[in-house]
Amino acid sequence: MVNDAGKPQVGKPRQEAEEGMLEDLFAAARRSAPMPSRALWERVLADAGEQLPSPPEGERVPPRGRAAPRRRWLAVIGAVLNSAVGGWGLATGLATAMAVGIWIGYAHPSILHQAGPWEARGPGRAMAGMGADAVTGFDLEDFEPVLGDISVFLEDG
Amino acid sequence: MKGILDRALDTGREISDEALLAAYGRGERQAAVALAARLTPRMLGFAMRMLGGDRAEAEDVTQEAMLRLWKQASDWREGEARVTTWLYRVVANLCTDRLRRRRFVDMEGVAEPEDGSAPVSQRLMAEERARALIAALAELPERQRQAVILRHIEGLSNPEIAGILDISVEAVESLTARGKRALVGKLAPRREELGYGE
Numbered sequence: 001m002v003n004d005a006g007k008p009q010v011g012k013p014r015q016e017a018e019e020g021m022l023e024d025l026f027a028a029a030r031r032s033a034p035m036p037s038r039a040l041w042e043r044v045l046a047d048a049g050e051q052l053p054s055p056p057e058g059e060r061v062p063p064r065g066r067a068a069p070r071r072r073w074l075a076v077i078g079a080v081l082n083s084a085v086g087g088w089g090l091a092t093g094l095a096t097a098m099a100v101g102i103w104i105g106y107a108h109p110s111i112l113h114q115a116g117p118w119e120a121r122g123p124g125r126a127m128a129g130m131g132a133d134a135v136t137g138f139d140l141e142d143f144e145p146v147l148g149d150i151s152v153f154l155e156d157g
Numbered sequence: 158m159k160g161i162l163d164r165a166l167d168t169g170r171e172i173s174d175e176a177l178l179a180a181y182g183r184g185e186r187q188a189a190v191a192l193a194a195r196l197t198p199r200m201l202g203f204a205m206r207m208l209g210g211d212r213a214e215a216e217d218v219t220q221e222a223m224l225r226l227w228k229q230a231s232d233w234r235e236g237e238a239r240v241t242t243w244l245y246r247v248v249a250n251l252c253t254d255r256l257r258r259r260r261f262v263d264m265e266g267v268a269e270p271e272d273g274s275a276p277v278s279q280r281l282m283a284e285e286r287a288r289a290l291i292a293a294l295a296e297l298p299e300r301q302r303q304a305v306i307l308r309h310i311e312g313l314s315n316p317e318i319a320g321i322l323d324i325s326v327e328a329v330e331s332l333t334a335r336g337k338r339a340l341v342g343k344l345a346p347r348r349e350e351l352g353y354g355e
Contacts, residue, residue, distance in 0.1 A: 018341045021353040025290045025344070026309040032287060033202040040216045044197055044223045048181070048189035051227035055184030 174240035175233075182230035189227070196241070197223060199311065200248050206306045207252040209295040210288070214255055222247045238320075245313075245321045249303055256299065286351050293343040301336035308333045 036044075174195065180188035200222055204215035225247055226240070233240075294302050300322065307318045308329070315329045322329065348354060 015341075017353070018345045018348065019337075021348060021351070022337060022341055022344065024353075025286055028283065028286060029206070029290055029310045030312065032283070033198055034205050034212065034215075036197050036201050036219070037212075037216065040197065040201065040219060041193070043216075043220045044193050045190065047220065047224045048193060048227050049186070051224070051230075052186055052189065053182055053184050053231050 175235050178226070178230050178233050178240055179235055181227070182233060192226075192240075193223065196226075196244060199241070200244060203245065203306060203311060204248050204252055206291060206294055206310060207249070207302060208255060210291040218248060218251045218255065221251055239317075242317060242320045245307065245311075246323075249321060253299065282352050289344060289347055289351055290340075293340050296343060297336055297339055301332050301339065304329055304332035305336035305340065309337075 172191065174192060177188045177192045177195075181192060197219060201215055201219045204218040204222075205212060208214050208218070222244055226244055229243075294306065297305065303322060304318055307313045307321065308315065313321075315326045315333075318329045319326045324332075344351070
């Protein structure tokens with residue numbers, strides 16, 4: 001086989017196969033983005049909490065506290081998940097679920113006291129050692145009824 | 158007063174990274190979580206691939222980049238730059254610093270591809286392929302590696318990459334083309350071992 005310039009096209013199928021291999025490796029890499037460890041989430045959120053600017057007077061967002069309806073929380077979680085999944089695929093959505101799980105304990109620990117199926121799985125366990133400013137101290141498995149089984153995506157980091 | 162997530166739920170509108178950062182700059186804690194959830198995995202992935210798969214170092218870089226973002230929030234001027242462009246640039250620069258330090262301190266920072274003489278089981282093939290790609294990327298010149306990862310793994314456009322690396326679009330095209338050719342050259346001898354045989 002010769003090309004238009006009269007030069008032999010030796011190995012063109014092989015070159016295409018090698019480029020196909022590279023594209024396949026790229027595609028696999030896109031599908032398997034590394035998941036941040038729980039420790040990284042906690043460090044990032046702790047930094048965010050420390051650096052959080054004070055809201056201007058009169059623009060303070062009130063905490064929801066115990067009265068927040070569970071359905072509303074599910075909607076908030078769903079909105080964040082959808083936003084992430086839409087652009088970046090499932091892995092990011094699951095990572096988001098982890099972050100949101102940490103956030104619920106971090107920013108609104110009182111949600112853990114609301115009546116819900118997770119309380120039957122170990123009341124008090126999720127709140128161990130948690131204060132209003134603590135990032136750590138709860139188990140993401142406790143959010144399984146809300147977020148699905150995300151525990152398999154946790155890494156020891 | 159409602160927070161940004163609540164307002165977005167009411168209106169059904171998608172929230173941009175820039176709007177979230179502005180909300181964080183106004184003291185809205187929820188915005189930080191949404192931003193962290195969106196950006197942390199992306200920056201970790203980029204950093205890990207830039208640093209030859211070193212997770213611990215990549216996590217440190219990611220945390221540092223996110224910390225700089227939080228510190229920048231109050232001064233962020235909407236419309237000037239995209240948050241992702243700014244953050245990718247920070248991560249790229251932090252990785253460059255780490256790689257330079259590595260050259261002087263630790264010459265064994267990048268893992269060598271494993272001996273391909275042993276057959277790789279089907280179960281481990283995906284991991285082996287991922288390792289092979291990381292190892293081949295690690296052998297590229299740094300700018301080529303940045304451009305290839307941003308284009309072909311992170312999925313950014315050439316103009317976005319040009320903005321991150323502060324070079325022209327033509328230079329991005331040249332870097333990615335040369336980078337891909339080099340990767341093919343490095344990976345081709347391992348085709349059969351990686352399950353891409355005849």
